Amino acid sequence: MDTIFTRISVRHFEPKPVEEEKIDKVLRAAFAAPSAKNQQPWEFFVVTNRDVLQELGNATPYAGPVRNATAAIVVAYRKEGLNVPEFAQIDCAIATENILLELEALGLGGVMIGTAPHKPQMAAVAKAVNMPDHLEAFTVVAFGYPAKRRPQEDRYDAERIHYVK
Numbered sequence: 001m002d003t004i005f006t007r008i009s010v011r012h013f014e015p016k017p018v019e020e021e022k023i024d025k026v027l028r029a030a031f032a033a034p035s036a037k038n039q040q041p042w043e044f045f046v047v048t049n050r051d052v053l054q055e056l057g058n059a060t061p062y063a064g065p066v067r068n069a070t071a072a073i074v075v076a077y078r079k080e081g082l083n084v085p086e087f088a089q090i091d092c093a094i095a096t097e098n099i100l101l102e103l104e105a106l107g108l109g110g111v112m113i114g115t116a117p118h119k120p121q122m123a124a125v126a127k128a129v130n131m132p133d134h135l136e137a138f139t140v141v142a143f144g145y146p147a148k149r150r151p152q153e154d155r156y157d158a159e160r161i162h163y164v165k
């Protein structure tokens with residue numbers, strides 16, 4: 001899959017808004033992710049409101065890119081009724097990667113803002129989107145049309161591969 005090898009974190013965006021059809025495709029990619037026991041713990045908050053983007057941009061020390069993004073998706077998970085709740089954050093991380101890859105495929109770009117497992121930052125993100133109590137914030141993906149592009153760095157390292165034969 002080419003997008004795996006071209007995706008980069010994008011933190012600067014053009015002011016052009018992202019079309020609803022593209023946001024829909026990104027969400028569909030997120031829902032297509034695998035999850036433990038297929039529990040699909042995720043819920044998604046799609047944010048295009050500038051005031052809320054500003055608040056999300058202050059929710060963690062490294063959330064600055066959200067402030068100049070045209071959109072963000074907050075990835076959250078249900079706290080109750082899960083088969084294997086201990087895997088909920090891992091499931092959300094995989095859904096988040098699907099989001100990042102679909103953004104790349106659509107000519108968009110984005111960056112994951114580390115939120116969970118830090119409770120104060122999870123609470124700040126939840127507050128910004130008025131999240132109901134039965135949900136927990138996992139991360140924020142800030143996205144939009146990239147202001148500039150750069151090639152992905154090659155991180156392949158043969159020394160870190162261990163063949164067990």
Ligand SMILES: Cc1cc2nc3c(=O)[nH]c(=O)nc-3n(C[C@H](O)[C@H](O)[C@H](O)COP(=O)(O)O)c2cc1C
Pocket residue numbers: 007008009010011060062063065111112113114115
């Ligand atoms: C769990 C996680 C948390 C991250 N948190 C932030 C963040 O808070 N702010 C930010 O600008 N980038 C964040 N990033 C993006 C990383 O800095 C980025 O993925 C890394 O530097 C590699 O660069 P690349 O994504 O362009 O390949 C995060 C990435 C991951 C996977």
